[in-house]
Amino acid sequence: MVIKYERDNIDTDVILPGTYLKIHDYDELATHAMEGIDPEFHSKVKEGDFIVAGKNFGCGSSREHAPIALSHSGVKAVLALSFARIFYRNSVDGAFLLPIEIDEDTYKNIENGDELEIIIEKNEITNLTKNQTYRIKPFSEIISKIILAGGLFKFKP
Amino acid sequence: MNITEKILARASDCERLAPDDVKFVNVDKVMIHDVSGPGVIKVFDKLKKQGINVDKLWDPSKVWVAEDHFVPSAELISAENIVKLSNFTKNYGIDKHFKYGMGQYGICHTISHEEAMVLPGEVYVGGDSHTNTTGALGSFACGLGHTDIAYVLLNGKIWFKVPETILFKLNGKLPEHVMAKDFILKIIGDIGTDGGAYKTMQFEGTGIDEMSVEERLTLTNMTTEAGAKTGIIEPDQKIVDYLAARGAKDFSLVKGDHDAEFAKIFEYEASELEPIVAKPYSPENICVVREAPSVSLDKAYIGSCTGAKLEDLKAVAKILKGKKVKIRTEVLPAAISIYKKALEQGFIKIFLDAGATVGPPTCGACCGAHMGVLAQGEICISTTNRNFPGRMGHVESQTYLASPLVTAASAITGKITDPRDLN
Numbered sequence: 018m019v020i021k022y023e024r025d026n027i028d029t030d031v032i033l034p035g036t037y038l039k040i041h042d043y044d045e046l047a048t049h050a051m052e053g054i055d056p057e058f059h060s061k062v063k064e065g066d067f068i069v070a071g072k073n074f075g076c077g078s079s080r081e082h083a084p085i086a087l088s089h090s091g092v093k094a095v096l097a098l099s100f101a102r103i104f105y106r107n108s109v110d111g112a113f114l115l116p117i118e119i120d121e122d123t124y125k126n127i128e129n130g131d132e133l134e135i136i137i138e139k140n141e142i143t144n145l146t147k148n149q150t151y152r153i154k155p156f157s158e159i160i161s162k163i164i165l166a167g168g169l170f171k172f173k174p
Numbered sequence: 175m176n177i178t179e180k181i182l183a184r185a186s187d188c189e190r191l192a193p194d195d196v197k198f199v200n201v202d203k204v205m206i207h208d209v210s211g212p213g214v215i216k217v218f219d220k221l222k223k224q225g226i227n228v229d230k231l232w233d234p235s236k237v238w239v240a241e242d243h244f245v246p247s248a249e250l251i252s253a254e255n256i257v258k259l260s261n262f263t264k265n266y267g268i269d270k271h272f273k274y275g276m277g278q279y280g281i282c283h284t285i286s287h288e289e290a291m292v293l294p295g296e297v298y299v300g301g302d303s304h305t306n307t308t309g310a311l312g313s314f315a316c317g318l319g320h321t322d323i324a325y326v327l328l329n330g331k332i333w334f335k336v337p338e339t340i341l342f343k344l345n346g347k348l349p350e351h352v353m354a355k356d357f358i359l360k361i362i363g364d365i366g367t368d369g370g371a372y373k374t375m376q377f378e379g380t381g382i383d384e385m386s387v388e389e390r391l392t393l394t395n396m397t398t399e400a401g402a403k404t405g406i407i408e409p410d411q412k413i414v415d416y417l418a419a420r421g422a423k424d425f426s427l428v429k430g431d432h433d434a435e436f437a438k439i440f441e442y443e444a445s446e447l448e449p450i451v452a453k454p455y456s457p458e459n460i461c462v463v464r465e466a467p468s469v470s471l472d473k474a475y476i477g478s479c480t481g482a483k484l485e486d487l488k489a490v491a492k493i494l495k496g497k498k499v500k501i502r503t504e505v506l507p508a509a510i511s512i513y514k515k516a517l518e519q520g521f522i523k524i525f526l527d528a529g530a531t532v533g534p535p536t537c538g539a540c541c542g543a544h545m546g547v548l549a550q551g552e553i554c555i556s557t558t559n560r561n562f563p564g565r566m567g568h569v570e571s572q573t574y575l576a577s578p579l580v581t582a583a584s585a586i587t588g589k590i591t592d593p594r595d596l597n
Contacts (some may be wrong), residue, residue, distance in 0.1 A: 020486055026367055026456060028369075028560075028562045029564070029566060029570075030541075030542070030560065030562040030564055030565045031562060031563055034542060034564050035542035035564075035565065036542050036543060036544075036547070038243060038244075038541070038543065039209070039244050039251045039252050039255055039543075040251065041212050041213060041216045041255075043214075049469065052565040053562075053569050054563070063564060065407060072318065072368060073367060073371065073401065074369040076367055077303065077560060077562060078302075078303050078402055078560075079210075079301065079302055079303035079305075079317040079318065079319055079540070080209070081213055081318070081319035081320040081321060082213070089299075090392075092301055099371070101368070101371065102302055102372050102403060103317055103318065103319060105321035106318070106319065107320075107321065107322070107324065110319070110321045110322050110325070111217075111319065111320070111321035150498075152228045154354040155178075157196070157335070158196070159196045159333060159335070166386055168321070169251075169322065169325050169333075169560065170221060170224075170321070170325065171228060174198050174333070
């Protein structure tokens with residue numbers, strides 16, 4: 018199911034506030050995910066959910082806590098107009114979640130609560146609620162290979 | 175090739191590289207601190223469970239360690255993280271560990287230049303987003319997460335996509351009341367917080383030639399707020415002298431070719447720049463100080479890798495000398511070496527006489543960690559680098575980002591103040 022935030026520049030300070038940077042227990046971090054923007058997030062997020070957001074998702078600090086907190090909350094992918102670079106590579110190299118770039122139309126069409134199915138091999142998203150199909154921006158070659166390997170440590174250059 | 179391409183080509187054994195080439199690049203230096211260090215330890219634990227050998231680092235002599243985010247420890251988790259970090263460096267034979275309470279220590283990005291931990295032409299990665307700072311020395315300096323840093327510690331290399339470079343030219347010397355902080359805030363205002371995303375932001379021009387090394391570090395530091403992969407400045411004699419004074423020699427200066435290519439070039443006239451603040455809740459939300467909202471400030475914060483270097487403190491001292499602060503004012507020098515010099519040069523006494531409190535080097539409240547975080551509704555003017563919701567404390571607190579001169583002037587009046595308008 019989709020949890021949508023219609024805003025740009027959702028930064029790592031709101032995804033996982035700085036005061037929790039000292040915590041390295043992944044499940045405990047999950048309880049603070051998105052606290053800076055949505056204190057209800059932890060109580061509503063379910064395994065297999067997707068976050069949909071605007072441009073420059075994950076900007077700010079390099080804290081890997083941010084994708085970790087989302088991933089351990091059950092989030093499988095973030096669909097955004099664009100991503101900040103460190104959040105993007107942390108998500109992929111650590112195999113925490115899929116950072117998927119979508120276009121403006123897709124962003125507008127997907128609504129809070131929609132059920133989605135993402136087929137990476139086809140670069141396709143199916144919106145089961147609305148019976149629509151969207152294209153996703155293909156991953157670059159290196160990113161595809163690292164995703165398929167299951168993270169940077171399993172990837173053989 | 176430009177300087178970024180030349181450094182990355184050398185480090186990946188390629189004759190030529192161009193933007194978008196993807197390479198595994200040999201790393202020259204790595205940094206971890208009391209947040210990314212325990213994060214890396216956690217990754218190592220995971221790898222061990224997967225049967226991956228983590229007994230030895232690729233080269234402990236190329237690794238250095240800072241204690242900065244959560245020192246002095248305010249509670250048990252932070253204290254335990256420091257112990258974990260000490261055990262890690264001991265077990266893996268890392269000598270360069272700058273410990274709180276044991277001589278020189280400070281914010282990692284400040285230690286990188288104060289202790290000449292990184293040299294021109296090197297590929298330097300750190301477990302912190304503001305690693306970009308050190309690019310002012312002419313290195314390729316880039317922030318990474320825990321998994322990537324763990325990979326570098328074990329393998330000595332990491333993948334990079336060669337970034338395009340945007341060039342920012344500064345023509346002429348900055349006016350006396352304008353600092354590098356104002357210039358970089360102006361740039362971020364112009365290009366936005368994703369205006370440099372995935373790219374190198376390079377600075378040059380007569381204004382940069384005239385600029386001190388510490389001021390240049392402020393520019394590269396905040397390229398992170400524009401989303402850049404790195405910020406870089408071609409090294410000159412000032413860099414050589416700066417590093418030589420800190421015991422570094424035997425390095426060569428890498429510079430771009432005459433036919434170097436840039437994705438885009440921006441030009442600024444120094445004489446036209448003015449003191450700037452970034453209003454809540456984004457570093458791109460700028461206005462000139464004289465047009466800033468007339469809010470009643472609760473606090474002035476002078477700290478962080480961005481705004482607590484010696485010259486930042488000197489600028490604050492110039493304003494606070496003989497005056498009294500009207501709001502809570504905290505000064506946290508960015509490293510012990512800077513603290514000492516500030517003491518020797520009389521700045522610390524000026525701060526204390528003005529009514530400010532001087533604290534130990536720490537990232538502290540800059541990242542909302544501890545040591546003066548903001549309560550709900552509190553408004554702060556700060557020499558730091560970010561003002562996203564909740565950055566320095568409560569999500570409904572507010573931070574205005576400004577230069578040390580503007581922050582000090584505002585501490586005296588309790589309003590956002592242009593230093594030229596002080597009586």
